Amino acid sequence: MFGAVHIFAALLLLSGERTFQVQVPRACESRSSLRLLLKDLELPRNRAVTIRAYAKPAQGDESFIGLLAVMGDSATATGNRKMPEARITATPAFRRWLEDGSASAPLSIILRPFAGKTALKDLEWSVGAVEWVCR
Amino acid sequence: MDRTDKEESRRHFLKAIGADAAALLLPVALVRPAFGQVCAPPGNTSNPTPWVRDCRSIQARRPASTLTGSEITKLKAAYKAMRDLATSDPADPRGFLHQTHIHCHNCGGGGSTIQVHFGDRFLPWHRAYLYFHEKILGTLIGDMNFRLPYWDWENPAHRTMPSAYTSPNNSTNPLFNSPRSMGPGDTLDPTDGQPATALSETNFADFSPELEGSPHGSIHNAVGGDMSFFDTAAKDPIFYAHHANVDKLWSDWTKADASHTAPTTAAWLNQTQGFFDENKKWRTIRNADVVDHEAKLRYIYAGRTWEYITWLCLRDWVLVDRLQVLDASRIQLTQAGRQKLLPMIGKSETRLRLISPQLPQNRSASYFLYYDERDAKANRGPESPSYLGLVSVVLMSKDGSQKMGQPRKLDFDLKGKLKGLADRSAEFSFFLVEKTQKGPNAAVSKLPVRGVEILRGQEA
Ligand SMILES: [Cu+2]
Numbered sequence: 001m002f003g004a005v006h007i008f009a010a011l012l013l014l015s016g017e018r019t020f021q022v023q024v025p026r027a028c029e030s031r032s033s034l035r036l037l038l039k040d041l042e043l044p045r046n047r048a049v050t051i052r053a054y055a056k057p058a059q060g061d062e063s064f065i066g067l068l069a070v071m072g073d074s075a076t077a078t079g080n081r082k083m084p085e086a087r088i089t090a091t092p093a094f095r096r097w098l099e100d101g102s103a104s105a106p107l108s109i110i111l112r113p114f115a116g117k118t119a120l121k122d123l124e125w126s127v128g129a130v131e132w133v134c135r
Numbered sequence: 136m137d138r139t140d141k142e143e144s145r146r147h148f149l150k151a152i153g154a155d156a157a158a159l160l161l162p163v164a165l166v167r168p169a170f171g172q173v174c175a176p177p178g179n180t181s182n183p184t185p186w187v188r189d190c191r192s193i194q195a196r197r198p199a200s201t202l203t204g205s206e207i208t209k210l211k212a213a214y215k216a217m218r219d220l221a222t223s224d225p226a227d228p229r230g231f232l233h234q235t236h237i238h239c240h241n242c243g244g245g246g247s248t249i250q251v252h253f254g255d256r257f258l259p260w261h262r263a264y265l266y267f268h269e270k271i272l273g274t275l276i277g278d279m280n281f282r283l284p285y286w287d288w289e290n291p292a293h294r295t296m297p298s299a300y301t302s303p304n305n306s307t308n309p310l311f312n313s314p315r316s317m318g319p320g321d322t323l324d325p326t327d328g329q330p331a332t333a334l335s336e337t338n339f340a341d342f343s344p345e346l347e348g349s350p351h352g353s354i355h356n357a358v359g360g361d362m363s364f365f366d367t368a369a370k371d372p373i374f375y376a377h378h379a380n381v382d383k384l385w386s387d388w389t390k391a392d393a394s395h396t397a398p399t400t401a402a403w404l405n406q407t408q409g410f411f412d413e414n415k416k417w418r419t420i421r422n423a424d425v426v427d428h429e430a431k432l433r434y435i436y437a438g439r440t441w442e443y444i445t446w447l448c449l450r451d452w453v454l455v456d457r458l459q460v461l462d463a464s465r466i467q468l469t470q471a472g473r474q475k476l477l478p479m480i481g482k483s484e485t486r487l488r489l490i491s492p493q494l495p496q497n498r499s500a501s502y503f504l505y506y507d508e509r510d511a512k513a514n515r516g517p518e519s520p521s522y523l524g525l526v527s528v529v530l531m532s533k534d535g536s537q538k539m540g541q542p543r544k545l546d547f548d549l550k551g552k553l554k555g556l557a558d559r560s561a562e563f564s565f566f567l568v569e570k571t572q573k574g575p576n577a578a579v580s581k582l583p584v585r586g587v588e589i590l591r592g593q594e595a
Contacts, residue, residue: 115356
């Protein structure tokens with residue numbers, strides 16, 4: 001059973017990366033699965049988007065959390081794909097990073113959209129909130 | 136599949152996963168404007184014939200990068216025949232364009248209401264799609280032993296597109312597709328195509344969306360061009376090698392643990408998918424028919440690598456002790472380490488982890504691993520008290536010129552062996568003996584390692 005840990009509002013931006021201020025999911029550190037839920041994710045249907053999530057402590061380097069890749073419907077599609085909830089599961093490496101105590105301060109969660117390796121700086125998309133869940 | 140069928144499928148999936156539904160990737164807009172080309176199946180699909188048992192011999196799907204020259208020639212001939220058929224008889228459902236339209240139509244393209252992604256039929260539908268596609272390719276070249284290759288993108292040695300698909304990198308190559316972002320020699324982003332997280336999931340309802348939303352989707356988007364979009368993805372021949380690997384990962388996950396099963400509800404097992412077969416007959420096949428790909432669909436996956444051995448052990452493991460590595464081949468358990476191991480004997484699940492083992496790379500072979508030289512020379516395998524497990528080295532080319540690199544770690548189950556290990560007060564080494572060698576004087580080689588760890592299974 002999942003337990004919601006933290007919900008935080010997004011900083012509103014129109015394009016490029018999104019940043020959320022999130023506390024360390026301390027209760028999740030030793031659990032078997034740790035995920036980020038992206039609430040009310042909206043992506044254009046005519047773009048294929050790989051969202052890479054990173055965590056950045058107040059001091060220190062950022063760490064890759066995991067990714068979510070959504071294909072586009074069609075190059076000629078119109079409108080947005082709306083996902084009430086989409087998930088990014090933390091990689092084993094990120095879990096170790098958390099367990100190492102590298103993230104004692106509040107974490108910034110940074111979501112960056114890409115097409116393959118290319119950053120999509122002009123992508124218009126939105127995420128309502130980010131929530132950690134663990135079990 | 137009609138609309139009701141689709142909603143039933145989605146409803147059933149949510150029910151099956153219960154409270155975890157919130158964690159899934161769930162696009163909800165079922166009604167939306169039509170997109171893409173018209174891609175409905177050609178011909179009459181109103182009177183389906185149920186799929187019947189396949190009695191071909193069981194053949195292996197192999198990594199695309201390990202195909203021999205003649206296998207690549209055959210693969211290209213098959214796709215050329217499929218492309219030619221699309222021109223010579225545009226109504227033939229086995230032609231390449233119609234084959235690509237299957238994916239479009241089942242992903243909401245051209246006004247279709249079907250979407251096989253984002254739900255519990257993602258894996259069985261694509262498995263069935265590839266199966267019929269593969270049989271058609273085999274029929275077109277008169278070889279029913281033909282099997283699709285797979286692009287094992289998670290293999291560190293295979294992070295570029297397999298060369299058969301890019302060489303030559305123009306339209307004279309039936310495996311080429313012009314709108315690709317990824318060029319020959321381009322490597323994947325290190326975060327793309329990483330299945331470890333998905334493989335560590337413990338139930339299908341988590342495994343399937345994790346595999347779909349992370350490694351699967353990231354490879355589509357990394358290849359780019361047609362592969363980025365549901366309506367055009369299957370126009371790129373790399374699609375089929377990519378999805379063969381997704382299918383292999385499902386197969387690997389299933390084999391990794393007895394508890395890793397496909398859904399067992401009648402609703403899921405009886406879901407049907409429709410495809411034209413190699414004789415242009417419209418067939419329906421149930422999810423239940425595709426779960427056992429070896430017995431029913433007549434293919435297995437070859438080229439399992441050390442990575443697979445590591446994945447088998449992907450759970451939560453807590454470090455208990457690091458053994459001393461005096462030099463790469465001399466290992467010592469300290470007195471303090473022994474004190475940590477003794478209380479765990481017979482009580483905890485334990486693993487031995489070798490960090491950066493330097494496996495022999497001169498040829499493909501399977502080895503038994505021991506920590507006692509006398510046992511190694513006798514080479515009695517699992518019967519020996521110091522036997523740790525089997526290590527397979529698979530070279531990526533027959534002449535050994537393409538090495539697969541060394542694993543970062545290898546894990547071995549210490550069930551029933553912890554006491555023997557804890558009793559070692561003197562230095563010891565790890566020994567490899569080829570599985571086929573016979574004792575009592577088998578050729579033994581020491582296995583150098585950078586580190587040795589004992590881990591304990593973490594309770595949930
Ligand atoms: Cu796909």
